[in-house]
Amino acid sequence: MGALSRMLRGRLSFRFIIMTLALLVLIQSIGFGVVQATVDRYVRGEVQHAITVAERVWNKLLVQNHQRLAEGAELLASDFGFRSAVASRDANTIASALQNSANRIGASVAILVDAQWQLKASSEETMRHFDNVQHLIEALAQTRAKEGEEAYLTALYEGDPTQFVIVPVRAPRVIGYVLMGFAIKPDMIAEASDLSGVELVLMSRSESNSVNVVASSTPLKEHFLRNIPGEYFLEDLLFDLPINDDTFVSMIHGQQVVGGYISLALMESLNEANQQFAELFHQYLFITAMGLVIFAITVTWLSRRVARPLEVLTHATSALQQGDYDVVISGTRREDEVGLLARSFDGMRKSIKQQQDTITKLAYYDPLTGLPNRLSFRNKVANLMRGGQYHSLSVITINLDRFKQVNDVLGYEMGDEILKATASRLLGISCSAHDKLARVSGDEFSVLVLPDSQPAMDVARSLLEKLNEPLEIDHTLIDLSASIGIASWPQDAAGCDGLINASQVAMYAAKKRTEDIVQYKQELMTSTPESLSLLSELRQAVVNHELRVYLQPKVSSQDNRVIAAEALVRWQHPEKGLVPPYQFVPFAEQTGFIRELTKWMIREIAAQWHGLQKGNDTFRVSVNLSTRDLMTTSFPEFLAQTLREYNIPASGLCLEITESAIMDDPSFAEQTLAKLSNMGFRLSIDDFGTGYSSLGYLKRLPVNELKVDQSFVFGMIENNSDRMIVQSTIDLAHNLGLDVVAEGVETEQMYQTLAALGCEEVQGYFIGKPMPVTDFKEWREEWNARHGLK
Missing domain, CATH: 3.30.450.20 (PAS domain)
Structure with missing residues (x-):
């Protein structure tokens, strides 16, 4: 079996023979099967006719x-x-x-x-x-x-x-x-x-x-x-x-x-x-076997005639692979396809040696600046770590700020000139000699700092001072700055790749914090193998239908009617069981996957919305929107398409937005909320009182309700200050023509107090915990029966 497998992998002629014979056998087998099925149908038809007679x-x-x-x-x-x-x-x-x-x-x-x-x-x-x-x-x-x-x-x-x-x-x-x-x-x-x-x-x-x-x-x-x-x-x-x-x-x-x-x-x-067809099948099998033998002999003879010249070229290729560029390529004078292939091989043999030097240079050096590239820099760092000559090393990663803007405004040719000028400026510093400096990506440079030179922080300051000086290129004065990250071995990383990666993490932290220089710390590492695995699992959770919709009821404080519910996502993991939202929702917001979760949630609610309706009044379902949802220009169109697909009125959904989501970009948020309001959606400000919203923006936003954060509701019975905050929020909302929803209601006293203060809707564990949709319907029937409602 092993010998046959090696022959199939190694010899084209043998594979050609086997595949051709296999195709013929397949065709004959199909034909035999068709004949067999036809005969069987005929026989059964005759048998049934005989039985009828x-x-x-x-x-x-x-x-x-x-x-x-x-x-x-x-x-x-x-x-x-x-x-x-x-x-x-x-x-x-x-x-x-x-x-x-x-x-x-x-x-x-x-x-x-x-x-x-x-x-x-x-x-x-x-x-x-x-x-x-x-x-x-x-x-x-x-x-x-x-x-x-x-x-x-x-x-x-x-x-x-x-x-x-x-x-x-x-x-x-x-x-x-x-x-x-x-x-x-x-x-x-x-x-x-x-x-x-x-x-x-x-x-x-x-x-x-x-x-x-x-x-x-x-x-x-x-x-x-x-x-x-x-x-x-x-x-x-x-x-x-x-x-x-x-x-x-x-x-x-x-x-x-x-x-x-x-x-x-x-x-x-x-x-x-x-039995009458047995002889026919024997003759069919005999003819098929004889045809296979004749066909195999013919195909083998043709395969050898075609494959022999290719075998000669294969031997020449092996010689080229071993570095023998003087090998003689036979068959170059033939006029057929094999001759064309032989001449191509001979031309390749002549050009390979010329290309080797160029390839080696391109593999280890940046063609624009002439500096070592990422591979060369990595090999140098790895060799120094393995050599044992040094017991510590530091890597400085430099990234030019606003370089993309320069490329977009001044063009890529000017960008290339800036990179070359930056490389020359860095080479002019004694601590970043040619063998210690590398261009590792588009606008990113790395510097190797040995323990016998200046401390890495001093080197970074020197580099930053030099880079902060304006560049003059083609009579254009360009002012650039840089973000610098520092990591050291063995304190920050155990290996070469970990050290380079740590310095890049520190550099990105400097860019994010708008700091000039950042020394690597473990807490800067936000993406871990576990978090990457979690993102992959989240994607699979959507595909494999592992996510669940839970509903927490909202009740009118005036007549105890269940008039709405807040939709919450839960993850039924096949191995970990029910994963609480705090373990994956913040991560989804951080990675941007929250947009997919929101779309999944809205589609699921739309699919079940009609089943939640009862009576003549529209039963609303609230959905939480993140900052990324609010800042996505295509989000309103997605909502409109979903409403059309499931035949749902926009008033059947309430979109809840946190204060922080609005204040990240108030102008854009105001435009998006205006579109959603014009489409007929009910809009709610969630966690009101915990953010930094401006009342000036609040009075312009087309929202319909405010949700008082549960932190104030929890303490309003014992703490008079919290009670005053709740009272003031309700009065403010009513003065602005808004309804008020209080969350976190856990006792009947809280419920009665909020009703007395004029709060329209309440939700919390006193009313009902989040529950699956089927359980919610049963709970609503029990609640209505308990309060004498229909």
Whole structure:
């Protein structure tokens, strides 16, 4: 197996042969499968046709027997001597006539009953001594009366399915009835099987559950004697029945008769039906095998002719790989595709050596400034760490501020000149010689500081002082500044990559804090492998439907009606269980993934909004928006599209925005809120009183309500200052025409106090905790029932 795998990987010609043969085998297999399926359909069709014919043959035999019985019974009933014997009650003459008539037409039994259906005589004298005969007669009479005089009568007589006919004896009025029965015996089953070519099985089960089987073959009789499911007698079935090593297409007709149940099975062997096609399949397989052999020989010969020149070029390629650029490339004079390939290889051989020097320089040096690049700088730092000559090292990372702005305004050519001038200026400082300085990215430089030179902080100050001097390029004075980060080994990192990364983290911290120089500290590392894993898990949580919507009810403080709910996100982690929001929502806000969470939340609420409505009033659902949502220009259009998709009015949603989100960019926030208000959304200021909002902005914002932060609600009962803040907030909101919602209501006293202060809506654990949507609906019904609401 391993040798075959190596050949498949290594030789094109062998792969070509195998793939071609495999394709041919696949095509032949598909063809074989199509033929097999067609033959199978044909065979099954023929088998079902044969069964249908056999059913007609069987019915014809039954009709013939019925006619013969009816004719014999009528002949006997019309015989003058028999009628006279019946009239005179001559028992011996009647019995003899019944027996002779039954023998003449091959009936199993002949019976005479009077007009009241009482047994008077029979062809078998012993019959009169059995009590169940009278029961049989009465059952046949009832069936005849129910189904008509011409009805086919079938009964179980002495365990055998028996056809009966009933003919009245008139003299001239009806003085009795002749009943003649014909037992269905194996010879009749065999005759029907011979005529139709189909196996027949007649099964019967008496009311005492005794079973009798008559079959056209012994194996079938033995099989059905071992196993006759009850549904065989009650239903019409068509199915495949495995018996021994054969499969029979079986049609079963079950019916209830007098004295029990009978069931007729018509069966045809699939193995016998397929036998006529066996030779065809053998011929097909033989032709296919011969075709594969011939095709394999032909393909192998063609593959060798094509692959041989390529093998020669492969050997030449191996020599080039080993550095032998003087190898002779054969076949360059050929005019075909192989010759073209050989000439291309020869041209490649001549240019590789020239390119090697250029590649080496490009791999380790920046072509713009001539400084070592990131790879070269990293290798130098790593070698110094491994060499053991120094026990500490520092790396300074420098990033030019506003460089992108310079590129956008003055053009990339001017940007390149600035980078070259910056490199020259840095090289002019003794502490950043050419072997210690590198350009590691677009506008980022790194400096290696050894312990035998100045301290890293002093070096950074020298670099910053030099970089803060204005640059004059093409008579243009350019004023740039820089952000600098410092990290040291082994204090801040254990390895080369960690040291360089730590210095970059410090540099980004300096840029973010608008500081000039920042020394690395562990707390600067905001992104960890765990946080990256959390972001990946959050993305999968949305895809795998692991997030859940929880609702916390809002109640009107005036009449206790549940008029709204705040939607909150929960994460049902498959391994960690229910993850609380404080463990992932702040991280989502930090990484920007909060935008996806908000969109998911709004779509989920929209999908379930109609199911939350009750009565004529619109039930609102509140959604929290983050700063990133508010600052996304496409967010209003997303909301409009969602409303259209789910046919929801904008008034059905309330968008809650924190003060801090508004004050990050008041002008842009005001524009976005105006769009949302014009669309019909209800807007709410969340956590009011904890931020730094300006009342000047507040009076211009198109909001509808304020939410008093729970920190004030918690303390308003014990702390009069908090109570005054809550009272002032409510009064301020009412003066501005806004409603007030208080959150964090945990006691009835808080609830009553807020109602007395004029707060319109309240929410908190006293009302209800956040709960899944289904639980919320049940809770609302219980709340309404408890407060006498509909």
